[in-house]
Amino acid sequence: MPGALDGVRVLDLATMVAGPVATMILADQGADVIKVESPRGDLMRHFSRGRNGMNAAFLSCNRNKRSLAVDLKSADGLEIIKKLIATAHAFVHNFRPGIAERMGLGEEAVRAIRRDIVYVSITGYGTKGPYANQRAYDPVIQAMSGLADIQRDRDTGRPRMVRTIIADYTTALTAAQAITAALFASERSGQGQHVQLSMLDSMISYLWPEAMPGLTFVGAETDPSDGEVGPDLVFATQDRYITAAALSDDEWAGICRALNRQELIEDPRFKTARDRSINAVERRTITSAELEKWRADEILRRLLANDVPCAPVLSRFELLQDDQVRENHILEEFETKAFGKVRMPRAAAQFDRTPATVRAMAPVLGADNAAILGELGYEAADIARLEGNRVVHNQPNKESADG
Incomplete structure (x- = not known):
């Protein structure tokens, strides 16, 4: 055709x-x-x-x-x-x-x-x-x-x-x-x-919508880099690197449950999306330390069971054999x-x-x-x-x- x-x-x-x-x-x-x-x-x-x-x-x-x-x-x-x-x-x-x-x-x-x-x-x-x-x-x-x-x-x-x-x-x-x-x-x-x-x-x-929102409102500019300088979203586990992201309240609750840190769900530093953004460095530091306690396959299963977006960080050679890539x-x-x-x-x-x-x-x-x-x-x-x-x-x- x-x-x-x-x-x-x-x-x-x-x-x-x-x-x-x-x-x-x-x-x-x-x-x-x-x-x-x-x-x-x-x-x-x-x-x-x-x-x-x-x-x-x-x-x-x-x-x-x-x-x-x-x-x-x-x-x-x-x-x-x-x-x-x-x-x-x-x-x-x-x-x-x-x-x-x-x-x-x-x-x-x-x-x-x-x-x-x-x-x-x-x-x-x-x-x-x-x-x-x-x-x-x-x-x-x-x-x-x-x-x-x-x-x-x-x-x-x-x-x-x-x-x-x-x-x-x-x-x-x-x-x-x-x-x-x-x-x-x-x-x-x-x-x-x-x-x-x-x-x-x-x-x-x-880049603008995600990396420069603080420059959008004229006369009320804020530093776009606030909250950016903490650990990035690549996390070490016991055996390999993974990524996981929690933007919504449900996703944050899910990652807390997966990590057995349910008390963080109600922590006032992380209660809302805005709170988590303001305290992004501290949030990522805590998350990073907790993820290091787990093997990748185990914590990825737990994160997915709680509907948290996550994945292993693949090498370019691993990409060739990835089931999702091959199936599609x-x-x-x-x-x-x-x-x-x-x-x-x-x-x-x-x-x-x-x-x-x-x-x-x-x-x-x-x-x-x-x-x-x-x-x-x-x-x-x-x-x-x-x-x-x-x-x-x-x-x-x-x-x-x-x-």
């Missing part, structure tokens, strides 16, 4: 992670995503050797796409992109401000070719301000957005980074939703629009000619009528040059000339990347 975005064509000029993951989500949902790369390819292709010329990071950010490797600095290369624009519903890039315009691919130039196109520009900091033209990678955004401060060490006060590129993925999810909304609006109105979003915007919006087929394996057996997560959103599926692995560089150019009306002799003039480029001696 076709996906929800079947018939939608997206030109993806974005590199690295945020933009490519956003367009990969659209590709999973059926869009024809054409990844436009320079003859050298997206930098993500070069971070590790991987298998048969494909590394795992690039593979996991670019499945279900087609690759066109073209020199955009050449007149013939720019002409190819202009012809593609005429066939596309969305145009996505993550150039720094002003670069697209200098390339001849700013919004005005693109919209002159296709009036109703959704033009999407993803930046690090936005188009204005002192940081607008600086390079932005995930750790920089973690530092700027307040996330590193939120993660600071409770003993030393040293800020710390989340050990995954959370700002990139948050931006990717924000962008995918925004692109879909803009496509929906275009379908209804017949008009395109410019969608602008930055990594800094996305991350601050993501969250991870899938694919046999491919080019890369052997490949494991990756399925599309997270499952549609019952227009399924999101993994149809193909990420393409090798320029794998679809001939097919895409042929769709645009280029004859075999034209394609040979473009290849000879190094306007388009193919990664040599690689088999098909299809799953």
